[in-house]
Amino acid sequence: MVDQPLAVAARSLFYRKKRHRDLRQRFIEVLLFLAALSSVLTTIAIMVLLVTESLPLFEKVSIIEFITGRDWAPLFDPPRYGILPLICGTFVTSMVALFVAIPMGTIAAMYLSEFAAPKLREVAKPVLEILAGIPTVVYGYFALLFVTPVLQMLYSPFGEKLSEWLPDIFPYELEGFNMLGPGIVMGIMITPTISSISEDAMRAVPVELREGSYATGATRFQTAWKVVFPAAISGIIASYILGISRAVGETMIVAVAAGLQPTLTLNPLRPAATITTYIVQVSLGDTPHGTIGYQTIFAAGLTLVLLTLFFNVIGYFLSRRFRETY
Amino acid sequence: MQGSLAGVRGNIQRRQLWSAIFAIVGLLVLFIAIIVLLALILQLAIQGVPRLSWAFFTSFPSSKAEEAGILSALVGTALVMLVTAFTAIPIGIASGIYLEEYARKNWIAALIEINVTNLAGVPSIVYGLLAMGLFKSALQLGESVLTAGLTLALLILPVVIVTTREALRAIPSGLREAAYALGASKWQMVWDHILPYASGSILTGIIIGLSRAIGETAPLITIGALTFISFLPPSPFKSDFPFLSFDWVRSPFTVMPIQMFNWVSRPEPEFQLNAAAAGVILVALTLLMNGLAIYLRYRFRKGVKW
Numbered sequence: 001m002v003d004q005p006l007a008v009a010a011r012s013l014f015y016r017k018k019r020h021r022d023l024r025q026r027f028i029e030v031l032l033f034l035a036a037l038s039s040v041l042t043t044i045a046i047m048v049l050l051v052t053e054s055l056p057l058f059e060k061v062s063i064i065e066f067i068t069g070r071d072w073a074p075l076f077d078p079p080r081y082g083i084l085p086l087i088c089g090t091f092v093t094s095m096v097a098l099f100v101a102i103p104m105g106t107i108a109a110m111y112l113s114e115f116a117a118p119k120l121r122e123v124a125k126p127v128l129e130i131l132a133g134i135p136t137v138v139y140g141y142f143a144l145l146f147v148t149p150v151l152q153m154l155y156s157p158f159g160e161k162l163s164e165w166l167p168d169i170f171p172y173e174l175e176g177f178n179m180l181g182p183g184i185v186m187g188i189m190i191t192p193t194i195s196s197i198s199e200d201a202m203r204a205v206p207v208e209l210r211e212g213s214y215a216t217g218a219t220r221f222q223t224a225w226k227v228v229f230p231a232a233i234s235g236i237i238a239s240y241i242l243g244i245s246r247a248v249g250e251t252m253i254v255a256v257a258a259g260l261q262p263t264l265t266l267n268p269l270r271p272a273a274t275i276t277t278y279i280v281q282v283s284l285g286d287t288p289h290g291t292i293g294y295q296t297i298f299a300a301g302l303t304l305v306l307l308t309l310f311f312n313v314i315g316y317f318l319s320r321r322f323r324e325t326y
Numbered sequence: 327m328q329g330s331l332a333g334v335r336g337n338i339q340r341r342q343l344w345s346a347i348f349a350i351v352g353l354l355v356l357f358i359a360i361i362v363l364l365a366l367i368l369q370l371a372i373q374g375v376p377r378l379s380w381a382f383f384t385s386f387p388s389s390k391a392e393e394a395g396i397l398s399a400l401v402g403t404a405l406v407m408l409v410t411a412f413t414a415i416p417i418g419i420a421s422g423i424y425l426e427e428y429a430r431k432n433w434i435a436a437l438i439e440i441n442v443t444n445l446a447g448v449p450s451i452v453y454g455l456l457a458m459g460l461f462k463s464a465l466q467l468g469e470s471v472l473t474a475g476l477t478l479a480l481l482i483l484p485v486v487i488v489t490t491r492e493a494l495r496a497i498p499s500g501l502r503e504a505a506y507a508l509g510a511s512k513w514q515m516v517w518d519h520i521l522p523y524a525s526g527s528i529l530t531g532i533i534i535g536l537s538r539a540i541g542e543t544a545p546l547i548t549i550g551a552l553t554f555i556s557f558l559p560p561s562p563f564k565s566d567f568p569f570l571s572f573d574w575v576r577s578p579f580t581v582m583p584i585q586m587f588n589w590v591s592r593p594e595p596e597f598q599l600n601a602a603a604a605g606v607i608l609v610a611l612t613l614l615m616n617g618l619a620i621y622l623r624y625r626f627r628k629g630v631k632w
Contacts, residue, residue, distance in 0.1 A: 021511055028513045029428055035420035036429070039487065040441050042480050046452060049459035104355050111352025124356050126620045131363050133534070133616045135541025137583045138370070138605045141590050145598060146369045188362050217338075221345035242447065249449020251544035252583075256590055276451050276544065283454070283548040289463045297548075301455040305448065312447060 046305070054299035056290075057081070066299070072262040072278070074296045081296070083303060085262040089179065089272035090307075093254055094247035096183025096268050097190055101243050104187070105194025106236070112195070113202035114224040125196070132192035139185050140256030148181035148257060177259030177271035186253050190246050194239045201235025202228050234323040241315030245308045251276035275304045370609060374602030382603060387585065394600055396607070399585035402471070403540060406581055409475020410539050414482050415532055421483075422490025422528075427516055446484035453481045454548025462549055469550040471579045477545050482535035489531020493524035526626035530619045537615035541608060543583040582608050 058066070061081040069082015108128070112121050155174045158165070174180070205228050213223040229236070259271025260281045273281070279297045287293045385395025421442075429435035457477035467473045497520055505515035521528075582604060589601035 025511055025513055029424075032420045032424035032428055035417045036424040036438050038417055039421060039445055039483060040438055042456070042483070043441050043445060045460055046448065046456050049456060050452075053459055104358070107348075107352055107355045108359070111349070111355065115349050115352055126616075127356075127360055127363065129620065130613060130616050131359055133537055133541075133612050134366070135543070135583055135608050135612060137541070137543045137587050137590070138366070138609055141586070141598075141601055141605055142366045142369065144590065145373075146365065188359070191359065219341045219345040221348045222341060224348075245447045245449070249451065251449070251451045252587065255544075256587065276449065279451055279455070280544060280547050283458070283550065286550075287458075298455060298459070301452050305452055308447060308449060312444065 050298055050302040050305060054295055054302050057292075057295040057299050070264050072273075074292055075282075079292065083275075083300065085264040086273055086275045086278050086300065087303070087307075088264050088266065089254075089258070089262070089274040090248055090276070092266055092268050092272065093179045093183045093186065093250075093258065093274055094244065096180060097186035097247040097250075098240075098243065100184055100187025101190040101194055101247075102240060104191045105239070105243065106198060108191065108195040109198035109202060109236075109239075110224050110229065113199045114220060114228060128192040128195060132189065132196075134189075136189070136250065136252040137256065139189055140182070140253045143182040143185040143253055143257035144177075147185055148176065148178065151178075151181055151184075152176075172267055172269045174269045175259075175271055177257065178269050179254075179258050179272055180268040182253045182257040183268060185257070186247055186250050189250075189253070190243045193246060194243045197239035197242065198232070198236045201232035201239070204235070205231045231324050234319040237319045237322065238315060241311055241319075244311050244315075248307055248311070249276060249304060251280060255280045275300050275307075367609065370602050370605045373599055374604070374606040377599050377603035378606065382600075387580075387588075392596065394589075394597075396582065396585055396604055399580050399582045399604070400607075402579040403581045405471045406474045406478065406579065407536060407540060409472060410478040410482065411532075411536060413476060413479035414486055414535065414539075417479070418483050418486025418532075418535075419490050419528060421487045422494065423516055423521075425487070426491045426494040427512070427520070442484050442487050446488070450481060450542055451544040451548060453477055454545030456480070457545060457549045468576065469578055470576045472576060473549050474546050474579060474581070477549060478539040478542060481542060481545065482539050485535035485538065486528075486531055489534070490524070490528050493527035493531070494520060496527065497523050526622060530623045530626075533615050533619040533622070537612045537619070540615070541583055541612055543587055546581060546584055547587070582611075 066081055066083055068084065069080060070084050071080040071082050072085045073080045108124075112124060116124065152174050156165075202224075209227055209231060210223050213227040218226070254274050255277040258274070258277065260273050260277055261271055262273040262278065263270060265272060278300050282293045282297050285293070287297070381393075382395045383400065384397050385393060386398055387396075388394040421438075425435065425438060425442075429438070454477065457473055461467045461473040461476055462469065467476075501519055501523070502515055505519045510518065586601050586604040586608065589597045589604065592598070
């Protein structure tokens with residue numbers, strides 16, 4: 001006990017260091033928390049901006065007129081504010097895309113998860129990933145200058161347009177700007193998203209289920225389709241919903257290849273504008289804060305976010321309803 | 327039919343046939359994907375590669391298609407990516423660390439988690455509207471490199487956060503306990519032990535996020551990226567003290583995808599050749615980055631055996 005004062009000093013030094021260290025820990029944790037909070041702030045900022053910047057528009061136009069109006073020409077005189085044509089364009093291009101992406105994505109996922117040899121899977125997955133990583137403006141170029149000309153060639157199989165040859169069956173011409181070409185390209189772009197998430201879901205199905213199925217004499221296809229697919233349906237639905245969100249929000253492919261004219265039509269052979277391409281078209285010009293153009297693109301953006309939110313909520317409940325746990 | 331051996335055999339054969347047919351269909355779908363990828367690349371290459379020359383890389387945009395080049399777009403892309411990387415990487419990794427290592431299981435953590443998932447599904451053009459209202463109007467940052475970089479950073483933040491979390495989650499808890507046992511604080515444990523092991527996977531996520539940002543067009547159109555920039559932003563290096571200048575972040579800009587969009591939307595076929603050439607460079611960049619990410623992931627997965 002000779003060194004009593006020294007021990008006291010050491011202990012107090014220890015506590016000082018500990019306090020210092022604890023303080024540093026708190027500081028770091030707060031910093032990390034703030035970083036994590038930034039994503040929440042982003043969401044809040046998006047919602048607040050979309051609502052506040054489009055509110056002035058709804059003082060001029062009633063929401064009923066906005067949703068049910070069949071004519072979209074806000075920058076003309078007299079202005080007309082019916083968003084239905086834009087929603088229609090979004091709907092048609094998305095439907096075309098999903099007609100391509102859902103079958104292709106599901107089949108690819110089922111094949112990669114249940115049929116393909118590991119070697120093939122190792123090659124196919126990166127290819128699909130690269131397909132998903134190509135910039136959308138490049139896909140737009142592809143849709144306008146490759147897919148649409150090919151479609152036009154197919155549309156006149158014997159050197160004469162189907163619309164002239166068989167006008168009763170094909171009353172419409174396939175125009176240079178149309179919704180079919182970009183829709184198909186969009187579908188190809190979305191396919192990897194659907195296939196990769198669906199495949200993960202299918203591979204997560206326990207192997208005992210497959211073995212049980214094989215033991216009863218089922219073939220590979222029967223096992224995949226009647227056992228694995230239903231067991232993974234929750235994740236598969238989630239992938240479809242993500243695909244729908246991407247199709248609805250896709251901008252550049254449609255902006256390049258579908259024309260920018262708002263048209264109320266369900267015919268994919270015709271050009272049209274979507275919600276997203278309207279935003280692009282207006283922002284290509286000068287849009288100072290507070291002008292009609294400025295307000296309408298925020299209103300369009302709000303519509304877009306509400307649409308994707310709607311699909312996400314539906315998807316959430318669907319995939320919960322069908323979830324299987326093992 | 328039931329009971330007879332021939333009937334059972336026929337039934338089995340029929341089902342096997344369906345199985346074989348599906349296998350062929352599945353292969354076909356994969357082939358279609360590969361063929362589309364090849365068609366896209368070939369179409370771009372056939373149209374665009376003849377336009378690729380030294381002059382194309384060192385010229386400014388021009389109203390004459392043959393004299394137009396991508397110098398300002400290339401420099402713009404590089405500068406915007408610099409801002410994006412410097413913002414998204416620290417914030418993304420920090421958020422990932424917080425959510426995975428620090429967050430308690432309470433409603434705030436749940437909220438942040440749901441929020442990150444939802445943000446990943448928000449259409450990119452909506453980020454453009456956010457930038458237009460927040461960075462451009464409210465914060466008065468203008469149509470600048472800074473606005474563009476911040477916008478793209480917000481856009482790729484969810485990618486960085488999600489991959490950081492997955493990387494951290496893959497590290498066995500024994501490593502954490504070992505660090506604690508030696509008296510490390512929580513931050514020392516994360517910084518000195520967990521992060522170095524996770525850095526490979528995090529890097530993969532960052533590369534994928536940046537490759538997405540390079541190709542992103544729509545949000546930058548909304549904030550008013552110009553397509554006809556015939557000058558370069560001020561240089562970041564100066565001859566006098568402090569040798570670095572940040573004037574370039576306030577400079578107007580154009581980027582590769584916007585330049586390509588401008589060219590492809592012109593009716594003259596000469597400009598569409600330019601668009602193809604710009605497309606070749608864009609696709610080469612994204613292929614390179616994606617390839618690097620795939621390779622890195624492959625290597626790290628092979629290398630580490632816990």
